[in-house]
Amino acid sequence: MVVSTTDLSAQHNDPSFTSLWEELNWRGLIQVSTDPDALRAALDGEPITYYCGFDPTASSLHLGHLVQLLLLRRLQLAGHHPIGLVGGSTGLIGDPRQTSERVLNSRETVAEWVDLLREQVQRFLSFEGENPARMVNNLDWTSQLSAIDFLRDIGKNFRVGTMIKKDIVAKRLNSEEGISYTEFSYQILQGLDFLNLYRQYGCVLQTGGSDQWGNLTSGTDLVRKTEGATVHAIGTPLITNSDGTKFGKSEGNAIWLNPELTSPYAFYQFWLNTADADAVDRLKVFTFRTREEIEELGRLTEAEPHRREAQRVLASDVNTLVHGGEATRQAIEASAAVFGRGSFEDLDAATLTAVADALPGTTVATGTDLSVVDMLVATGLSDSKSAARRTLKEGGVSVNNHKVAGEDAVISAQDLLHGRFALLRRGKKNLAAVTVAP
Numbered sequence: 001m002v003v004s005t006t007d008l009s010a011q012h013n014d015p016s017f018t019s020l021w022e023e024l025n026w027r028g029l030i031q032v033s034t035d036p037d038a039l040r041a042a043l044d045g046e047p048i049t050y051y052c053g054f055d056p057t058a059s060s061l062h063l064g065h066l067v068q069l070l071l072l073r074r075l076q077l078a079g080h081h082p083i084g085l086v087g088g089s090t091g092l093i094g095d096p097r098q099t100s101e102r103v104l105n106s107r108e109t110v111a112e113w114v115d116l117l118r119e120q121v122q123r124f125l126s127f128e129g130e131n132p133a134r135m136v137n138n139l140d141w142t143s144q145l146s147a148i149d150f151l152r153d154i155g156k157n158f159r160v161g162t163m164i165k166k167d168i169v170a171k172r173l174n175s176e177e178g179i180s181y182t183e184f185s186y187q188i189l190q191g192l193d194f195l196n197l198y199r200q201y202g203c204v205l206q207t208g209g210s211d212q213w214g215n216l217t218s219g220t221d222l223v224r225k226t227e228g229a230t231v232h233a234i235g236t237p238l239i240t241n242s243d244g245t246k247f248g249k250s251e252g253n254a255i256w257l258n259p260e261l262t263s264p265y266a267f268y269q270f271w272l273n274t275a276d277a278d279a280v281d282r283l284k285v286f287t288f289r290t291r292e293e294i295e296e297l298g299r300l301t302e303a304e305p306h307r308r309e310a311q312r313v314l315a316s317d318v319n320t321l322v323h324g325g326e327a328t329r330q331a332i333e334a335s336a337a338v339f340g341r342g343s344f345e346d347l348d349a350a351t352l353t354a355v356a357d358a359l360p361g362t363t364v365a366t367g368t369d370l371s372v373v374d375m376l377v378a379t380g381l382s383d384s385k386s387a388a389r390r391t392l393k394e395g396g397v398s399v400n401n402h403k404v405a406g407e408d409a410v411i412s413a414q415d416l417l418h419g420r421f422a423l424l425r426r427g428k429k430n431l432a433a434v435t436v437a438p
Contacts, residue, residue, distance in 0.1 A: 014290045019044045020078045024234075026291065027284040029071060031210040031237035034220055039232050042204065043078070047131055050075055050205035051083035051197055053138070053190065054121060056091035056113030057102070060258035061120050063248035064209065066322070067236050067285060069124040071207050072133075074288075081131045083203060084121040085193060088114045088139030095190075095215065096168045096183040099175075104182075114139075120257055124321075134201070141196050142189065154192055157225045158218070163187060166214030187218040194219025198231060210235035239285065242277035257322055263354035264323040268331035271315035272308070276301050279310035287317040327351075337401060340428060344400045349418040356421055361433030370411040370434065372397060372404060375424055379432035391426055398425045 017023040021040035024030050033039055042048050052068045054061060061069070076082045091110045094102035105113075118135055125133035145154075164173060166187060172179035197203035208216050216233035223231045239247040248255050255270050256262040262270075274282055280298040283289055289297070297310040319328040330351040336342035338355065347355070362378040364370060373388040376397065382388035389407045391397055397404050399415055400423050411422045411434060422434040 016291050020075075023291075024071075024074070028281060029067070029236050029285065030234055032213055032235040034217070034232045034234075035230075038230070039205075039234065042232065043075070043080070047079045047081055048205060049081040049083060049197075049201050049203040050207065051085055051136075051194075051203050052207045053085040053087055053090070053193060054117050055087040055095065056110050056117050057094055057105075059113050059116050060256040060261050061117060062257060063255045064239075066257065066318075067239065068207060068209070069121065070286060070321075071234075071236065072121075073124045075207075076125060076131060076133060079131055081201075082125055082133045083197060083201065084118075084125060084133060084135050085197075086114050086117045086121065086135070086137055087193075088137040089142040090138060090186065090189050090193070092139075093182055093186050093189065095186045095212070096172055096179060098168065098171060100177050101180055101183060116258075136197070138189070138193050138196075142192065150188075154188060154195075154222070157222055158188055158191070168211070168214060187215045190215040191218035191222040194231065195222050195226060198223050198227065198229065204229075204231045205234065206232075207234045207236065210237055242275060259323055259327065259350075263350065263357075264319060264327035265331045265334050265351050265354035266358060267323065268315045268319045268328065268335065269358070271318050272311050272335065274311050274314060276305050276310075279314060282314050283310060283317075287314060287321075289313070289317065337423075338431060340401060340425065342401070344417055344421075344423050347417070349420075352417055352421045355423070356433035356435050359423075359431055359433045361435060363435045363437050366436045366438075369413070370422075372399070372409040372411060372424070373407060375411060375422075375434050376426060379424055379434065381424060381426040381430055381432050396427050399423070401425065 014023050017026065019040060020043045021036075052072055054065060054068070072082050072084065088110065091114065092104065092107065094104065114137060122133075122135060127133050163169060163184065169179060169184060169187075172183075194203070194206055206216055206219055213233075213235045216235060220231050220233050223229050241247050255267065259267075271282070279301055280294060283294045283297060297313060300307065301310040316328055316332065319331055330347055333342055334344075334347050334351050334355050337344045337347070344352065360380055362375065364378070372392065373385050376382040376388035376391065377385055382391060392405060392407055392409060395403060395405055397409070399411055400417065411424075415422050416436060420436045420438065423431060424434055425431045
């Protein structure tokens with residue numbers, strides 16, 4: 001669903017800053033740029049057109065892309081004209097990776113992923129009002145270009161000596177596998193995107209991750225050589241945790257923006273588990289909270305870290321931006337229920353599935369009442385049936401946060417939420433899921 005102007009107008013750039021450029025720097029969103037003074041003047045002057053590109057190398061964007069999506073949004077809120085580009089052509093090639101050559105996906109797969117990513121990008125932009133967003137696909141102009149025209153009109157503007165000095169190309173050239181001409185040419189295609197958008201829409205700024213700086217400057221150089229014009233690029237820093245680990249991973253898996261790949265509940269938990277040392281920086285980058293609000297949350301975190309107020313605000317704000325208010329409400333209620341402070345009964349099936357997936361548990365066949373003693377053992381909450389009976393006798397067991405007692409207690413069909421789930425708790429902190437196979 002596309003975000004409406006009304007939805008966007010609820011978020012404003014922070015009035016406490018004298019310029020947008022100042023705010024972007026305070027939020028830690030600029031690691032490298034072409035010309036800071038010229039960019040400051042451009043962003044604080046008349047509206048400009050800017051773009052960011054997203055390649056369909058997977059069926060969903062992930063947390064690394066969220067930095068760019070929110071930067072697109074911030075600049076639009078400041079009155080500038082955004083272009084979201086999904087790379088139907090560059091996605092067929094793939095930008096060079098640090099380690100090895102990409103496996104090329106089929107044209108059909110890439111076309112399907114283009115549609116999926118376009119929908120995700122659109123959610124962060126407004127297509128109404130005085131500065132409506134525009135979505136483009138670079139396959140629209142590259143598919144019309146012959147190999148001869150590409151080499152004559154575009155390739156002649158690039159020097160191999162400059163191209164091989166780009167960080168990622170240099171690393172791959174020095175590796176055992178090397179780099180193919182296909183991936184080596186990626187920077188030319190991205191440069192062509194900037195040139196085309198400059199010619200068609202007067203686009204003068206591209207944003208992207210600092211690890212893409214070589215590709216970003218390919219575009220600025222190409223526009224300068226062919227059009228004699230000065231255009232700009234901003235490279236955002238790669239986000240890392242305070243302990244040096246890679247941001248955006250949970251137990252080795254990427255955190256996706258597609259709720260079918262990373263549930264809103266799991267997404268909320270990821271942000272809720274942000275370390276105290278990282279919470280303020282995450283609020284700056286990933287929320288639209290003002291400097292005053294963020295600094296106050298920083299003081300609360302330092303003074304009363306057990307409250308985790310900064311993390312709660314962070315998790316709620318980002319989850320709402322990505323998944324919407326209702327999914328966030330469900331995630332918050334599920335989180336409270338997991339800690340014994342709420343009810344599981346009001347959670348929808350998707351959220352309960354996500355909760356069950358995140359917990360230890362067992363899957364059982366349908367059709368019979370389930371002995372609580374047996375389920376305590378099956379889920380690993382008790383080591384033996386005798387230990388389970390003892391816990392029951394002491395009143396230390398609950399089903400769906402409701403106390404149960406007696407050695408003959410059962411989880412009946414009526415106890416199964418959405419006909420499939422029961423949450424079994426031993427004591428206050430030990431929780432497991434019983435799932436009935438569909």
